[in-house]
Amino acid sequence: MDILIWKEHLAHLPLGDIHLYPEVNSTNLVAEEKIKESAPPFSLVVADSQTEGKGRLGRTWITRAGTALALSWILYPEPGRLQPETLGILSGLAPVAVAEVLQEKYSLEAEIKWPNDVLIEGKKAAGVLVDVRWNGCEVTDVVLGIGVNVSRESVPPPEELNFPAISLEEAAGREISRLDLLIQVMESLLKWYSRLVEPSFVQVWDSMLAYKGQQVKLTTERGVRGQGKVVGISEDGSLVLISEAGQETKYHSGEIQLRLVDRS
Ligand code: BT5
Numbered sequence: 001m002d003i004l005i006w007k008e009h010l011a012h013l014p015l016g017d018i019h020l021y022p023e024v025n026s027t028n029l030v031a032e033e034k035i036k037e038s039a040p041p042f043s044l045v046v047a048d049s050q051t052e053g054k055g056r057l058g059r060t061w062i063t064r065a066g067t068a069l070a071l072s073w074i075l076y077p078e079p080g081r082l083q084p085e086t087l088g089i090l091s092g093l094a095p096v097a098v099a100e101v102l103q104e105k106y107s108l109e110a111e112i113k114w115p116n117d118v119l120i121e122g123k124k125a126a127g128v129l130v131d132v133r134w135n136g137c138e139v140t141d142v143v144l145g146i147g148v149n150v151s152r153e154s155v156p157p158p159e160e161l162n163f164p165a166i167s168l169e170e171a172a173g174r175e176i177s178r179l180d181l182l183i184q185v186m187e188s189l190l191k192w193y194s195r196l197v198e199p200s201f202v203q204v205w206d207s208m209l210a211y212k213g214q215q216v217k218l219t220t221e222r223g224v225r226g227q228g229k230v231v232g233i234s235e236d237g238s239l240v241l242i243s244e245a246g247q248e249t250k251y252h253s254g255e256i257q258l259r260l261v262d263r264s
Contacts, residue, residue: 123165149168
C-alpha cells in the first residue's frame with residue numbers, strides 16, 4: 001500500500017480525516033482513539049495489516065499485509081436518526097455497500113448472510129463489525145469495521161475458519177486493485193448512509209439476502225435461538241423466519257450466528 005498515492009486518490013471523497021497505516025492492532029481500535037481525539041465525521045482508518053483484527057463476539061479477523069482491505073469508518077448519527085429500535089438497520093449498511101460494489105463493478109454474485117457477512121459462492125468474502133456507543137437512548141458514535149479478502153493469500157487456512165472463506169480474486173478470476181475497491185466501497189457507503197432510513201435500503205438488503213426460502217438455524221453462545229425458513233429482512237433490519245407451523249418470528253442481530261440447516 002503506497003500511503004501517499006492512496007491518500008491522493010481518496011482525497012476527492014467527502015470524508016473526514018483519512019488515516020492510512022502499514023500495520024495496526026485493529027482499525028476499529030484506532031478509530032476509537034481517533035473519536036476520543038475528536039475526529040471529524042466520516043473519518044476513515046485503513047491498514048495494510050492488522051495484528052489483532054477484531055471479529056464479532058471477541059473472535060479474531062485475520063488481515064495479512066498486501067492482501068486485503070481493512071477499514072473503519074467513523075459516523076456520528078445526528079440525534080434522533082437512529083433509535084434503539086432502528087439500530088438493526090445500521091448492521092446492513094456495510095454489507096449492502098460491499099455487496100453492491102461486488103455485483104455492479106465486478107459482476108460477482110455477492111449475497112448477504114444476515115446480519116452482516118458478504119458471501120460469494122456461499123463462502124465468506126467480507127466481514128463487518130459495528131461498534132456502537134450510546135448516551136441514554138441516543139447513538140453517539142459508530143465505528144463501522146469492514147474486512148474484505150482481496151487476493152488469494154488473504155484467506156486464512158481452514159483450521160482458522162469457522163465458516164468457509166473466499167477471496168475476490170479467486171471468485172473473479174482476475175486481479176483486483178485494493179485502492180479501486182476501497183474508493184468504490186466508500187462511494188457506496190456514502191450513498192447508502194444517506195438513504196439508510198428510506199424503505200429502499202431495506203428492500204435492497206432483502207434482495208441480496210442469502211438462503212431465502214431455505215431452513216436455517218440461529219445460534220448464540222447459549223445454544224439454538226430459533227430455526228425456520230428465511231422469509232426476509234423486516235423494516236427494522238431484523239431477520240424474519242417462518243416455522244413449519246407457519247408462525248413468523250423476527251430476530252434482532254445481537255449475538256446471533258446464522259447457519260444453513262443440512263437436511264441431507
Ligand atoms: C466478522 O466477524 O466477520 C467481522 C470482521 C470484521 C473485520 C474488520 S477488518 C477492519 C475492522 N477492524 C477490525 O479489527 N475488525 C474490522 P465474525 O463473524 O465474528 O467472523 C470472525 C471469524 O471469521 C473468525 O473467528 C474466523 O473463524 C473467521 N475469519 C478470520 N479471518 C477471516 C478472513 N480473513 N476471512 C474469512 N474468515 C475469517
